Amino acid sequence: MRVDNNRFPRLPWIILGLGILFLAIGSYIGLFVAPPEALMGQVQRIMYVHVPTAWNALLAMTFAFVCAVIFLFKSDWKWDARMEAAIEVGVVLAFLLCCQGAIWAKPTWGVWWDWDPRLTTTAVLLFAFLGILALRKFVDDPARRAIWSAVATIIAYVDVPIVYYSVRWWNSLHQLQSSPSTVSRQFWLPLRMNAFGILFLMTAFIMLRARVASMRLEQELVPPPVGESV
Numbered sequence: 001m002r003v004d005n006n007r008f009p010r011l012p013w014i015i016l017g018l019g020i021l022f023l024a025i026g027s028y029i030g031l032f033v034a035p036p037e038a039l040m041g042q043v044q045r046i047m048y049v050h051v052p053t054a055w056n057a058l059l060a061m062t063f064a065f066v067c068a069v070i071f072l073f074k075s076d077w078k079w080d081a082r083m084e085a086a087i088e089v090g091v092v093l094a095f096l097l098c099c100q101g102a103i104w105a106k107p108t109w110g111v112w113w114d115w116d117p118r119l120t121t122t123a124v125l126l127f128a129f130l131g132i133l134a135l136r137k138f139v140d141d142p143a144r145r146a147i148w149s150a151v152a153t154i155i156a157y158v159d160v161p162i163v164y165y166s167v168r169w170w171n172s173l174h175q176l177q178s179s180p181s182t183v184s185r186q187f188w189l190p191l192r193m194n195a196f197g198i199l200f201l202m203t204a205f206i207m208l209r210a211r212v213a214s215m216r217l218e219q220e221l222v223p224p225p226v227g228e229s230v
Helices: 010-033 042-074 077-109 117-138 142-156 159-169 185-220
Strands: none
Touching (some): 010 185, 042 185, 077 117, 117 142, 117 159
16 A cells, blocks of 8 residues: 655745744744733743744644544545654644743742643643654554554543643633733734744644655555565
8 A cells, every 4th residue: 555645845844944934033023022021021931932832732732633533534544644743743842832831930930840730731641642652653563553543642632622721620820821812912923923933833844754654654554575486
């Protein structure tokens, strides 16, 4: 069986370039143009990467969930490759999210880490999807690996809405989700520029990583050579 590879190898690099450009402009505005926040002061500036990282981490996990469901219904290997790529990129973003949150928490809350519902559920999400990557690493059979990891992805995804709504459901140190209605106008531009920048980077990395996974799958799915008759 042949796996469909990306027909447009230049497209991910174009998207990657756009992501770097948007992130550079947004970060410059956020660091040097936007004013400090009235209550948090300069430490608030990490919001310009922290919040977009959170949005896109959950988006990557959501795409992995969609890929898992489609693969289970269609058994199309390109969705398994995309799922693997989305999980890997989502795990990287979730790890960065935890690191950024710790940097923000120390001057704001006085501690690097607190077992706050938002932080705890995010850590659970990170380790759950890390476990799926470990599962894929140790299962050699492509069919079993794809099915088992797709099912595990669907189960792990249950934590995504819990992460999102945790600050509403429980008493939390973490503030409510940021939105245009909760962010002052002078903070909109760098926040949105960086949100699109990280979105473009995430998309490009998923496309590139899915291509690598597709090429590996193509080799794994090649039937063994038939022995020559004597």
